[in-house]
Amino acid sequence: MMPPAAQEVPDNATSTGTRPHRLRTGPGWVRIFGGGLVLWLGSVLVTFATGNVTLIPTIILLGSFLIPVTFVAYAFEHSDEVVTGQRVFIAFVYGGVLGVLGASVLESAFLGRPAGLTYVGVGLIEEAVKLAALWLLARRLPRYTMRDGMVLGAAVGFGFAAFESAGYAFNALFTSGGGLNLLNLVETEALRGIVAPVGHGLWTAILGAALFAAAARRGRPRLGVAIIGWYVLVVLLHALWDGSRGLAGWLTLVLTGTSQQWLLIEYGAAPTATEAQLHLYTALIWLLLVVDALIGVLVLVGRWRRATAAARPAVESGADERT
Incomplete structure (x- = not known):
């Protein structure tokens, strides 16, 4: 028999012999998605009911960031010594902002009115700036694996999607006559939220896998034929979507x-x-x-x-x- 000082205390018991009350509510990302969805719907209903236009930024931010932030929360729960929560957050914010800024500058400089080839140009520019942002963030990692590249690439892509969706939602709010169309704003956010998982996050995750696979062989991210091939595929998927x-x-x-x-x-x-x-x-x-x-x-x-x-x-x- 073990002496009293060495007796093991069960994990589900406290030193006083009582059992702590634990509420099982599922993974954190599920709670974040559910809570965020309720807040967004509540903001929409209150705005429609009261006509309070000061709530519109709340609707835009909640609707645009709900799905991307849910992914970030999921990545936080599966972080490791390389893909840390801090790196995922930095990839989401810095990668997303750098991506939309770079795409805005390049598209305004080189692209004109929407047309068939213009959609290919948009894909070329936006996928390139996201890849460049991921490359910049991944320069000094201690190791490179395809799975890490997918996670960080998806974080960059979802960040880009969040900021871009906020811009689209803002534009959808205004009518040609200068009035406000709240229904159009809500429909835009709902549609973009539904398709967000198969858009920018998915495409940049594919590029992240290619970039990190090449980096694993060479010790650092470098441009190669394989990366160019995957880049072309992602650009075509992007162009077909647009x-x-x-x-x-x-x-x-x-x-x-x-x-x-x-x-x-x-x-x-x-x-x-x-x-x-x-x-x-x-x-x-x-x-x-x-x-x-x-x-x-x-x-x-x-x-x-x-x-x-x-x-x-x-x-x-x-x-x-x-x-």
Whole structure:
């Protein structure tokens, strides 16, 4: 029998012999998402009910940052000695701000009105500035793994998405006549929040995996053929996402366009779409977005599995050395 001083105290008991009350509420990121969603909905309802426009910044900030901050909270709970909570936070804030600033400067300098090739240009610029921000933040890490690159890349991408969504929401608030359209603001935030996980965060996570995979072989981040290849893929996914409306419109005309409609287009006039064409147009937009998202998710899952398989031998060898 062990002496009283050496007796083990159960983890679920205190020194007084009583059991502490523990409330199981799930992971922190789930609580943050649920609480943030309730606050956003409450802000929307109160603003509609009272007409208090001073609450509009609250709606914009909560709606734009809800999904990105939820990811950051999830990353905090899975941090390690390299992907620390501080690094994730820095990647989210610094990477996001540097990304939107760089993209704004370059797009205003080199891009004009939206068109087919313009969407490719937007993808080239925005994915490049996010990759550059991630590169800057990852210069002096103690080690590089694909999984760490995905996490930090996603943090940069979600930061970019949060600040960009806030800008889109602000623009959606104003009508062409100078009035305020709160419903348009809420719809914009809701839509961008739903698609946020398969947008910038996903694309930059793919680039982060490529950057860190190359850095693991060379000891530091350096540009290579593999990174350029993954960059081109991400740019194409980005361009397809942004250009889905235009591509859907062209496909609708190809599939159902009449001779009169094509004649109007040749003369530079916009043809009037039929009700059936409008339904087809909407369906094609969502089809293109779903296909784009599925390609990105499948690529990221494949990279994550490869990264996990590559990391397993190192973990097992470390465990063998300790036994």
